[in-house]
Amino acid sequence: MNLVNKEYQKRARILLENWQARGVFPEEHSEPTSEALANMIDHTILKPDASISAVNKICKEALEHRFASVCVNPVHVERCVDLLGDKVPVCTVIGFPLGANHSEIKAHEAKLAVEQGAQEIDMVLNVGLMKTANFQEVYADIKAVRLGGEDGLLKVILETCLLSQEEIIIACLLCREAGADYVKTSTGFSSGGATAEDISLMRFVVGEDLGVKASGGIRTREDALTMVRAGASRLGASAGVSIVSN
Numbered sequence: 001m002n003l004v005n006k007e008y009q010k011r012a013r014i015l016l017e018n019w020q021a022r023g024v025f026p027e028e029h030s031e032p033t034s035e036a037l038a039n040m041i042d043h044t045i046l047k048p049d050a051s052i053s054a055v056n057k058i059c060k061e062a063l064e065h066r067f068a069s070v071c072v073n074p075v076h077v078e079r080c081v082d083l084l085g086d087k088v089p090v091c092t093v094i095g096f097p098l099g100a101n102h103s104e105i106k107a108h109e110a111k112l113a114v115e116q117g118a119q120e121i122d123m124v125l126n127v128g129l130m131k132t133a134n135f136q137e138v139y140a141d142i143k144a145v146r147l148g149g150e151d152g153l154l155k156v157i158l159e160t161c162l163l164s165q166e167e168i169i170i171a172c173l174l175c176r177e178a179g180a181d182y183v184k185t186s187t188g189f190s191s192g193g194a195t196a197e198d199i200s201l202m203r204f205v206v207g208e209d210l211g212v213k214a215s216g217g218i219r220t221r222e223d224a225l226t227m228v229r230a231g232a233s234r235l236g237a238s239a240g241v242s243i244v245s246n
Contacts, residue, residue: 004135004136005133005135005136008135008170008173008174009133009166009170011169011170011173012166012167012169012170012173013166015169015204015205016165016166016169016201018204019200019201019204019205022204024197024200024201025196025200025229025230028229028230029228029229029230029231031225031228031229032225032228034244035066037221037224037225037228037243037244038065038066038067038240038244039066039067039068040068040224040228040232040233040234040235041065041067041068041224041234041235041236041237041240041243041244042067042068042069042070042071042091042120042122042213042215042234042235042236042237043058043061043062043065043067043068043069043070043071043237043238043240043241044058044070044071044072044188044215044236044237044238044240045058045070045071045072045238046071046072046073046093046096046097046187046188046189046238050072050073050076052076052079055072055076055079055080056079056083058070058072059080059083059084059088060083061240061241062084062088062240063084063087063088065240065241065244066088067088067240068089068234069088069089069090069091069119069120070084070088070089070090070091071091071092071093071120071122071236072090072091072092073092073093073096074092074093074094074109074112074113074118076092077090077092077113077116077117077118078116078117081116081117081118089119089120090117090118090119090120091118091119091120091121091122091155092113092118092120092121092122093121093122093123093124093157093187094106094109094110094113094121094122094123094124094145094149095109095123095124095126095145096122096124096157096187097124097187097188097189097190098124098127099123099124099125099126099127099128099157099159100126100127100128103140103141103144103145104144106123106141106144106145106148107144107145107147107148107149108148109148110123110145110148110149110152111148111149113149113152114148114149114150114151114152118149118152119152119153120152120153120154120155121145121149121152121153121154121155122155122156122157122184122213122236123142123145123154123155123156123157124156124157124159124187125138125141125142125156125157125158125159125171126138126141127159127162127163129141130163130167130170130171131162131163131167135170135174138171138174139174139177139178142156142174142175142178142179142180143178143179146178146179146180153181153182154179154180154181154182155180155181155182155183155184155211155213155234156171156175156180156182156183156184157184157185157186157187157215158171158172158175158183158184158185158186158202159185159186159187159190160185160186160192160194160195160198160202161186161190161191161192161193161216162190162191165201168198168201168202168205169201169205171183172202172205172206172210173205175206175210176206176209176210180210181210181211182210182211182212182213182233182234183202183206183210183211183212183213184212184213184214184215184234184236185198185199185202185213185214185215185216186215186216186217187215187216188215188216188217188236190216192216192217193215193216193217193218194214194215194216194217194218194227194232196226196227196229196230197230199212199214199227199230199231199232200230200231202231203230203231203232204231211233211234212231212232212233212234213232213233213234213235213236214227214230214232214234214235214236215235215236215237216236218235218236218237218239218243219237219239219242219243220239220242220243220246221242221243221244221246223243224237224243
């Protein structure tokens with residue numbers, strides 16, 4: 001293992017010890033109003049069988065509730081931009097859901113999405129490279145998407161359920177160094193979703209410099225508020241209407 005990787009692992013161990021010593025939940029973040037909570041939600045539809053009518057429906061709901069964005073698969077970007085105009089941003093996913101595409105493909109996918117009107121990009125980290133400590137390649141992958149979709153807000157999906165706490169920390173450091181705007185927990189397509197503990201750790205590592213998005217398994221208002229209390233500044237959910245209506 002090279003010296004750069006060893007340095008990242010050393011930093012991760014120190015940050016993990018400091019986070020644990022501070023306490024996982026030393027103080028809760030303030031609870032948002034219903035309106036503010038709606039403004040934090042990426043109203044999401046990423047199922048492979050999502051119909052055009054279902055995509056149209058979430059756009060209508062996003063306009064009604066003033067969600068932060070609608071998050072759709074790339075094929076629906078132009079449709080959603082046409083429906084939403086400049087009233088609600090369109091978010092799309094890159095390298096979804098595995099993150100194992102070539103960096104050049106991810107970068108081109110991000111560039112095309114932004115050209116078609118997407119304002120936000122949620123890319124999937126290359127988890128396999130992360131698990132084998134190829135940190136420079138992980139950084140290069142994120143950087144490629146950052147440059148490809150340079151005009152879009154970039155969130156990086158870590159797939160935290162597949163990472164150790166030290167790996168989550170290193171992934172957050174790499175995202176920050178590569179120019180990401182947010183770190184995000186999950187695709188919702190793997191073995192687990194967001195946890196308050198992971199959100200707390202991610203917030204501790206990135207501080208207030210980056211946003212933290214909780215996604216995966218957020219189905220109720222209490223689920224959403226739990227993530228906000230832990231430090232999430234954005235929420236990804238397909239149950240957005242139910243969350244803000246209860």
